[in-house]
Amino acid sequence: MRFFSDNAAPVCQPVLDAMLAANTLDTAYDGDRWSKALDGAMSDLFETQVACLWVPTGTAANALALAAMVPPHGATICHAEAHIQVDECGAPEFFTHGAKLLLVEGHGAKLTPAALAETLGGIRDDVHQVQPHAVSITNATEYGRVYTPVEVAAIAEVIRPRRLGLHMDGARFANAVAHLGCSPAEVTWRAGVDALSFGFVKNGGMGAEALVFFKPELAAATRYRRKRAGHFLSKGRFLAAQILAMLEGDVWLDNARAANAGAQLLAQAAGERLVQPVEANEVFLRLTADEAAGLRAQGFDFYDWGVGEARLVTAWDQGAEIVAPLAQAIAAL
Amino acid sequence: MRFFSDNAAPVCQPVLDAMLAANTLDTAYDGDRWSKALDGAMSDLFETQVACLWVPTGTAANALALAAMVPPHGATICHAEAHIQVDECGAPEFFTHGAKLLLVEGHGAKLTPAALAETLGGIRDDVHQVQPHAVSITNATEYGRVYTPVEVAAIAEVIRPRRLGLHMDGARFANAVAHLGCSPAEVTWRAGVDALSFGFVKNGGMGAEALVFFKPELAAATRYRRKRAGHFLSKGRFLAAQILAMLEGDVWLDNARAANAGAQLLAQAAGERLVQPVEANEVFLRLTADEAAGLRAQGFDFYDWGVGEARLVTAWDQGAEIVAPLAQAIAAL
Amino acid sequence: MRFFSDNAAPVCQPVLDAMLAANTLDTAYDGDRWSKALDGAMSDLFETQVACLWVPTGTAANALALAAMVPPHGATICHAEAHIQVDECGAPEFFTHGAKLLLVEGHGAKLTPAALAETLGGIRDDVHQVQPHAVSITNATEYGRVYTPVEVAAIAEVIRPRRLGLHMDGARFANAVAHLGCSPAEVTWRAGVDALSFGFVKNGGMGAEALVFFKPELAAATRYRRKRAGHFLSKGRFLAAQILAMLEGDVWLDNARAANAGAQLLAQAAGERLVQPVEANEVFLRLTADEAAGLRAQGFDFYDWGVGEARLVTAWDQGAEIVAPLAQAIAAL
Amino acid sequence: MRFFSDNAAPVCQPVLDAMLAANTLDTAYDGDRWSKALDGAMSDLFETQVACLWVPTGTAANALALAAMVPPHGATICHAEAHIQVDECGAPEFFTHGAKLLLVEGHGAKLTPAALAETLGGIRDDVHQVQPHAVSITNATEYGRVYTPVEVAAIAEVIRPRRLGLHMDGARFANAVAHLGCSPAEVTWRAGVDALSFGFVKNGGMGAEALVFFKPELAAATRYRRKRAGHFLSKGRFLAAQILAMLEGDVWLDNARAANAGAQLLAQAAGERLVQPVEANEVFLRLTADEAAGLRAQGFDFYDWGVGEARLVTAWDQGAEIVAPLAQAIAAL
Structure with a gap:
């Protein structure tokens, strides 16, 4: 019996059914009706207007999210054991063109406002040092820990004066929300999150994750970056269909x-x-x-x-x- | 009736069947038996030892192939209307970290040895100019034209003295081989091709292309680059299964x-x-x-x-x- | 007698004198009084508020200027024989992280509004193609030709509706202004130029060029990029002193x-x-x-x-x- | 009286004299006799055949050295307080196209073999993690501490089995050698160093540092990268002259x-x-x-x-x- 990774689990039936149903003639890339339905479905779920892009992997979602917020000469603050730091072979650096990850320690792979403030306080505001432009937290974390809405808001509070973006790596976002029993909105944009990598693959999907921008204007350049990174699948309808199937009926x-x-x-x-x-x-x-x-x-x-x-x-x-x-x-x- | 793109066509039944069959418990990424079978299956098809990596898009295959051959300060020579130049939003530049595409004209989007030689002759061998490290040709071309084995070999002949790599964008490689009636080996490595983007998506696949290295040593760094680019799907078995299904019985x-x-x-x-x-x-x-x-x-x-x-x-x-x-x-x- | 390049000429006496005079104790990087005087001196010369950064080479000035205007997934339109295309070993691609140069032909290495408009017209506004974000012209051109203020304004007119930036590579800007007999303002910002690489090295300097932003807000991120690129010399006073010496008395x-x-x-x-x-x-x-x-x-x-x-x-x-x-x-x- | 930085010190007379003497007609870039003499002068000093490139800053020297040894998907191990990590605004990431810096703690900004071995031991050899390709140490360190030849050799010993390159940031290399009283060879290539950023600016130079490759083959691609980064000054003779003047008579x-x-x-x-x-x-x-x-x-x-x-x-x-x-x-x- 497999307990080494939720990545190895099979695909759930509603996703398979939706993919088969999507195998009808339609237009390429994201011109199909499934792709076009994504913004609406996600906006409904999150109770606010969002922009949503499908991508085949969580690594792509994370790296594109960071690239939307951090310039090459900037930095993202994250936990020292964050997936983006230790398990993505430098994808954030690739997509941001070399922006640094500044690492913070903390139990359970969780960032605390205090540790974050200390890191921020140690960065001189001069051209010799990369300046932080975003913070990335993982929810649930790499140690299966969950940030509550209050905890997320406390982090957002620390970075607000410096106008940093807040990214949530939600490879296991569903597990976090299931644990919290709150609405998806509560633990994301209402708490200050700007972009969410909303994972489905570990949770029964096949190869589709949703990059959700709560500031929809961040999506415009990201559409070019997605294509440029080879993540704009010509039969994108099969990705959109997976995501929609997962949302429908709260699968x-x-x-x-x-x-x-x-x-x-x-x-x-x-x-x-x-x-x-x-x-x-x-x-x-x-x-x-x-x-x-x-x-x-x-x-x-x-x-x-x-x-x-x-x-x-x-x-x-x-x-x-x-x-x-x-x-x-x-x-x- | 759709005649605007083969990208919009449905997925063929053998591919769907294989995907469903792959939905059994197995390990993640490329540790599964389908992924492990790829090198062998492709080596059989090409009658030589190759290294084969699945990726979800042709853009990823092309850009990874070029990155394996061209350093950031180098260049790839291609046709002015090549897909890599006009339709990939700069993916080659992204994956190679800025290597130039040097453009050559030619009827039917085909490179001729003469035009290639002229371009090579115009590049000074000094540090002020980017030096070409590879040539990329598309077969069948963006205008539905096919390079014969003799034509490919003639291009390889021109670039051999300068040790340039030769990449073939085979988004419609199957259509080219079907037209030529030759073996896949004949129009690729036997004619001098080092890396092939072997397309399946336009030809009945869903979201899997094969990057085939005829110089298997080029694959080592590419495995890191694939992960780093977010193209290492955790349920990679579904990509490998598509490709294997297409090869089986010459689908x-x-x-x-x-x-x-x-x-x-x-x-x-x-x-x-x-x-x-x-x-x-x-x-x-x-x-x-x-x-x-x-x-x-x-x-x-x-x-x-x-x-x-x-x-x-x-x-x-x-x-x-x-x-x-x-x-x-x-x-x- | 040397007629192969103005790059090989000696340094003129006022520049040498100024450098010797700058060899007094002062603060590092650009905290010295010479560096601090640059913005004012250039603003006086150009009759408007500018931001001016010293850099050691024209290649650095050009590439930083483009990086300030063009995102990695964008493009710069320039002449096919522009120095940035054929003589900088891909510096624009390095500094912009892979933005393309889209090439236009034209006699004397001059861009015409018509050729520019045709190029712009051929670019589809979709994510498959890199979108132009700037135009770069060289004045005087690589063939010793000079754009008049009217010609520059005509180019600016073409690109205004698409909000492209306009960069002028002025490695021989002094020669152009000397020929035109106009004010520096007239052939730059008054005609629509946003950033100028103002060259001094070919004209009697030793190793200092001025990157002049007529939209001073473009300078903020550039200061980080300059450091990041290794162009923020710790004894920057010797660069600033060269430029000031060249401006003084219209040397x-x-x-x-x-x-x-x-x-x-x-x-x-x-x-x-x-x-x-x-x-x-x-x-x-x-x-x-x-x-x-x-x-x-x-x-x-x-x-x-x-x-x-x-x-x-x-x-x-x-x-x-x-x-x-x-x-x-x-x-x- | 200034004690805040050796960067702010004046230029010493032999350097000024040499620069004035170099102000004679000569060829551009590095075709002049001073530039051509660098390899020989440095090979004499280091008692082995080296390749030496002038650059205007230590940041450029460091970043080019790392780019010669570390691919974009690789990493450099260095001290958490190394200049390349905290004071170069991400230059290593820029020049290597995003290779990570993996940070190690240690008193006095010194790496110990034990700490290095522990870091190496914690890196899984799979495609999910960036693999280290080089170690960078600073001598004298950012805290004015000096590595002895024995200490350098001990570090080289740790990394030899994994074939990592060894870079020495020698912004204050002269101070280290003066302290050690050993030959320059002893604390560099004889102890296992592959590339040295040999600093002169903090030590009486104006704007010239030497990038010394003890594996001369590393220099070939670096010459292109230097140009591409805008560090190939057209009047390079003035940089070469500074370095030669510093070497002559052991200034x-x-x-x-x-x-x-x-x-x-x-x-x-x-x-x-x-x-x-x-x-x-x-x-x-x-x-x-x-x-x-x-x-x-x-x-x-x-x-x-x-x-x-x-x-x-x-x-x-x-x-x-x-x-x-x-x-x-x-x-x-």
Whole structure:
């Protein structure tokens, strides 16, 4: 059983159905009716006028979002363990043409307003240093932690005087919203977020993510950058259809709730072993090499996380019932 | 009826079937068995050891190929009407970090050895001028013209003394091979091609193209560049499956033959109106504004091409029978 | 005797004197009083508020100017033989992060409003094509031709509706103004120029050029780009001092007048041989290989210009008297 | 009296004399006899065949050196307080097209082999992470600390198995060598250094630094990059002349010894106040706000360094005698 990544999960049926339905004659690129429906569907979901672009990967969404806010001679502030820093092979630097990532530490891969303020305070306002133009936070974080609307707003408050943009890497945005029980608007633009990488691939999609601009004017140049980066698929209707299928009937929320529920079951079994509170669909726990080997011998596949720790990830198709065997195996350690 | 672009055609059934079949649990990125099978399948097809990377778009394939051969301070020589110059919003410049495209004229968007030699001769070998590191040709060209193996070899001959790389944009490679009736090897590496963007999307695929390196060592850095550019899809198995499905049983050739046959029927109907010989699946013909309006009134959709000309493109699903009504309408003009 | 380039000429005495005078204790970078005086001195010269940055080379000035106006996914329109296209090893592409140069033909390396309008008309307003954001003209041109204020204004008129920036490469701006007899303002901002690379090195300076922004707000980001490009010299006072010395007492104009006068003498001697009207300090003339060899045997050094033509360049230290021997030698051919 | 930066010091007489002597007719760019003599002079100094390029700034030298060793999808490991990270406005990212700087902590801005090994060990060898291609160390460091040949060799030892390049930022290389009393070869290529930014501007030069490649083959592409970056001055003879003048008769060493001696006198006066051992020409000491104000009231100018500390920098013209008043003032605190 797979617990190493939600990236490896299958595609859910509504997405497959929508793709098959999209296989009818239509115009190329984003001239089709599915692509044209995206802005409206996302604006409805977020209760405000947004501009939404489909892209095939979260890396593309993140890097395009940053490029829309940060000039080549600028910088983005993010956590030292942010996906954009450690897992995208320099995509932000590629798309922004070399803007720096300025790194901040913090438990659970979360930025705190205090740490952010300290970093900002250490940057001289002269031409010898790159000046920050944006902050990027991940929600849920790389450690499965969730920023509340209040926490996001506190970060926005710190950067407002310097007019920095605020980007949210939402590769697991659905898991965060499912955990929070708030509206998508509450934890994004109402809290100060300017651009969201809204992930679907980890949550049952196949190859489509939504880049949502809450300041729609940021989208204009991004449309050129998307094409220039080779991310403007000629049969874009198949990407738009995926996203629309996920939004319809709240498939995105249902899928995330299932994954979160699976993680909660594992968390209960892990008890004192937990390294991080479990708020989304990732469980970090202490596990000796022997214990890890034991679980693997029972057919459970997952990543070690440094020495003596492990990471378990549940996906949309791994609700509480499905993960019960692993929960029992952990409890039995 | 659609004749404006093969980009807008539907996805063929073998590709859809393969995608559905790939929707089983497997590892992420390119660790799955479909992705792992690509090198072998392509090496078989090309009768030599190649390295093959899937990417979602032809623009990504082209730009990555050039980045593998041309440093930022170098240049690629291509036709003035090459897709990489006029239709990719500067993707080659983005991926190569600013390498120039040096443009050469030529009928039918074809480079001739003579024109190429003249361009090379005009470049001073000093640090004030960017030095060419590669030549890119499109086969079939943007005007539906086909380079024969002999013609490709003649170009390779011109650039060999300067050790330039040779890239082939094969967005319609299948149509070219179908026209030539030669082996894929003959018109590529045996004629001197180092890297091929092997297109499937215009030919019945959904969102997968193959970047084929005949010098496999060029692939190593490209794997990083692909990730960095956001083109390393986490569910890459769905891209690999598309390509494998197209290769199996020569679907790629059958589809291209159908499209070519449709174009031939239109060519016969167009007769003296033809502006270019029809060798692949594009037909360029003289058409007055009134004639164009007349065809459109009958439900045929296509692009004007400058003043007094038009472009008709047939796709894999538009064989001779399907295009017969348009052929008759043209003949009746 | 040197006629191959004004780049090779010595540095004039006022510049040397000013540099020696600047060798006193002062602050670093551009905090010194010479650097601080630049904006004022240039604003006086141009009769309007400008922002002026020193840089060590014309290539840096040109590339920074374009980077201030053109995004990476945009383009600059220039002449096919513009220095920025053929002699800067891709500096514009480096500084703009890959923005294209779209090339226009024209006699004497001059852009005409008609050719410019035709180029603009051929660019589709969609995301597949890079959109022009600026035009760059060289005054005096690479063929020693001069744009009049009326000609510059006509170009500005063409691009105004599309809000393109207008850059003037003034490596030989002094020679152009000396020829025109107009005010510097007249042929720049009053005619629609937004940024000028004001050259001093070819005209008696050592290693300092002025990048003059007539829209001072363009300078803000450029200050970061200058540092980032390694062009923010810590002893910048020696660059500022050079420029101020050239402005003081109109040394820049006197030097240019001398060079132009030398060129005029050569032009008179060349008579029917001239390929281009001589308006600045460059003379292009027909010369057989034997004739060229003959002149070289007499000690005159210059460049061949293709087959059967040659280029003679006079510098600030080569007024009419100095060039008389060459003029006589040409007349005697 | 200036103690805030050696950048602000005047130019020494031998450099001025050499520049005046270079003001004779010669060819442009690096075709002159001074530029041509650089390789030989540096090869003599370093007792091995090197390739040497002049550039106007240390930032350009550093960034070009890194671009010669690190691809855009790679990384350079350096200290978190390295000049290339905190004081060059992203020049390394600009010249390498976005390669990351991976930061390591260490006292006195020195990298230790252990810290380096730990950083290397934490980088997964997969396409999701940028792979290090070079290490950059500063000698003397930003805190006036000096790497010995043994220390440099220990760093080289760590990175040899991964074939990383080793760059030395030698903005104050002269001060380091003067302190070490070793040969320039010993602390560079013999210890494993591949490229050196050899600084002269802080040490009595005007605007010329030497980029020295101990692997001369690295210079070839760099010559194009230098031009492309606008750093190929047309009157390059004035840069070459500066460097040659500094080398002749060991002016570079004499100047550095004087600056170091000045710093030693200050160090003795500072005694227990010292925060760092004084090994070059920088003195970091504890100083209360009142004490700092007191010194400034006596006419001594310097930078605060965080809270309760200050940085004093001596220059080539500030030997022991010149700095005696400040030493006395410190002792009297």
